[in-house]
Amino acid sequence: MIALAIVLSIVVLLLSVLVAGLLRSHADILKALHDLGAGVGEPTGSDPHDQSSARASGPQGPISVPLTMGPPLPGERSSISAPTIAGVTPSGDALAVAPSGSDQLTLLAFLSSGCASCAGFWKAFHRPDELGLPPRTRLVVVTKGPEMEIPGEVTAQAPPGLPVVMSTEAWGDYEVPGSPFFVLVDGNSGRRIGEGVANQFSQVAELVRRAQVDAGEFAEGSRGQPHAEGLDGPERELANDRELTAAGVLPGDPSLYPSSLADVCPPDVGDPRPNRTPIGMAN
């Protein structure tokens, strides 16, 4: 019985020491947080966000800790701009690609030589005829620079004839969260019109096709072709016929022969605009 009491006393003593240590550690952490200005509440009762009171408290006051989320973008850039990508090739030559200012789409594939999910894309690029990209679409691979990638590994993965730019700066410019990542740039507008990730390249190709169709529809729709091009007479009629046929309105269609105003503008008509597939990739 006495032995049991002694053992219990020792256990209680050890637990007390342990709890005291934990409390001391917790106090140290709270003190460190308080010194960094991240304490909850303020012992002095002042507003923790009040910078003037913080300054007035002198060296004992909270220290402001600047929090940044990566380098700020230069003023002339925005989240849709498409700056020129300059870097080196895996063989050490210099290469710069300007996705803006051309009349084609540029698909930028941000890949790494070591990432497992990139392997399928590298493999797919060895069969360019099977990629399924629409015409006038330029494919460019962008890896990080030689300081973060092994050029030899990139060379081993990249197919001949495919432009590969090694540029860490480009990953920052295009705000790439990780690899694989794809960005589609419309050369005419000089803007990114889609970005995101995919598991297979066929998914990317399909999204590029949709974006290209949408971009074309928008360009044609906003141009007002017959008037802008000064068409008249039979040429104008022919252009109108083409537009109607493309919209599914064939000769003899009832909509071409309205008998009343209600036939043209039905009272319960909703949004008359055609549905458009949103430009962009799943992200």
Added chain:
Amino acid sequence: MATLRAHGIEAPLPGGFEGRIFMRSSIGEEAPSPVAQFATFALPEEVGDFGGGAVTLMGADDIFTTLFEFGPESLGTRLFARQGFPRSLSPDNFLPYVLRRGLGGQSGTQWFFTEAGRPFTLYVVLGSHARRRSLVPRVNGLLANLAISPSPEPSLPSSARWN
């Protein structure tokens, strides 16, 4: 401004330009030499030294420029007697018959010179001779900041390899 830098050539690119600086593959005993190409349109992967395969893709507002280094045997010859890079060209320097490949509407100019002890030729093609007055300032914007340094020492290969 994006900057290309390789093989002793540095080229800050004005907006709308892209380019490449690479070592031309040697033929026979010929020593490989650097070539720099700049364009305002998408350069295809395979382009001849003087724009073969690229100039046919040019629009009226496009520019193609190549900077081609010759071997050291050309140093001191009369062709390369001009010292210094032509930094500013004039619309009058461009003529339709200077083109290596005569394409309707285009015009070009070619200069031979020595810079930093290296013999070069500069060849510029404009997409439209008629628009040369608006295109030449853009060419000058590119040439103004191009820098050529003395021949770099042969560098070690970037990766280990057996002889």
